Amino acid sequence: MRSTNYPTTCYNIATDPEGASLPRLKFITDDKLHRALELIVEELGLNHIRLDKVYIVWSKGSKTTALARIWGLPSPFVRLGICDPTYVIELVSEKFARLSCNDIVETIVHELLHIPRSFSGGLRQHGDWSKKRNMRKLLSRISNETKYEVCRLVRESLRSPNLG
Numbered sequence: 001m002r003s004t005n006y007p008t009t010c011y012n013i014a015t016d017p018e019g020a021s022l023p024r025l026k027f028i029t030d031d032k033l034h035r036a037l038e039l040i041v042e043e044l045g046l047n048h049i050r051l052d053k054v055y056i057v058w059s060k061g062s063k064t065t066a067l068a069r070i071w072g073l074p075s076p077f078v079r080l081g082i083c084d085p086t087y088v089i090e091l092v093s094e095k096f097a098r099l100s101c102n103d104i105v106e107t108i109v110h111e112l113l114h115i116p117r118s119f120s121g122g123l124r125q126h127g128d129w130s131k132k133r134n135m136r137k138l139l140s141r142i143s144n145e146t147k148y149e150v151c152r153l154v155r156e157s158l159r160s161p162n163l164g
Contacts, residue, residue: 027090028058032157036150037089040108043146044138048117056089056108058096058163067095067103070111070123078121085121091154093163101151106139108150113138 033056041049071088078085089111099107110130114123128134 024061026060027088028060028093028160028162029055030058030157030160030162032153033057033091036153036157037108037112039146039150039153040105040112040142043142044109044112046112046115048119049112049115050085050119053084053119054087054089054112054115056091058093058157058160059090060093060163062090062092062094064092067092067099068107068111070114072115072123073121075121085119087115087121093158096154097158101147102139104151104154105142105147106135108154109139109142110135 034051037054037056038051040046041051069090069092071090073083073086077083089108091107096104096107113129116122116124
């Protein structure tokens with residue numbers, strides 16, 4: 001398992017330079033989340049995904065209605081050779097607490113499927129791959145043991161004191 005080499009709280013906005021209050025947003029890392037990601041990628045054979053360049057974090061304080069989001073590094077950074085293609089999967093902690101085990105796994109798989117086979121830093125739009133019947137077929141390839149282990153890791157991570 002890879003150990004994250006970035007701070008526990010990567011980003012925290014409390015106020016803007018003018019002093020006006022902004023929503024408090026935190027991104028919090030946990031190695032358990034990355035292990036859950038590894039299990040899914042291995043089980044589904046998503047060999048194009050470079051796990052050393054995919055980060056998975058909790059967000060706290062987000063106002064989004066989404067359960068999760070994926071962020072790709074903007075193309076100019078990759079094309080100019082400044083950075084390798086990199087992705088961040090954001091799990092919205094306030095929303096994830098209510099999800100069933102199947103919904104947890106499905107949400108993570110859905111975000112992973114936004115990563116193109118070219119692993120270019122760009123993102124795939126919703127299409128046939130994201131339709132319910134195709135997602136069900138893909139999710140059926142994940143063993144119950146892996147699903148339960150992913151859920152255990154995610155739920156343990158969700159109880160982390162860093163999210164309190």
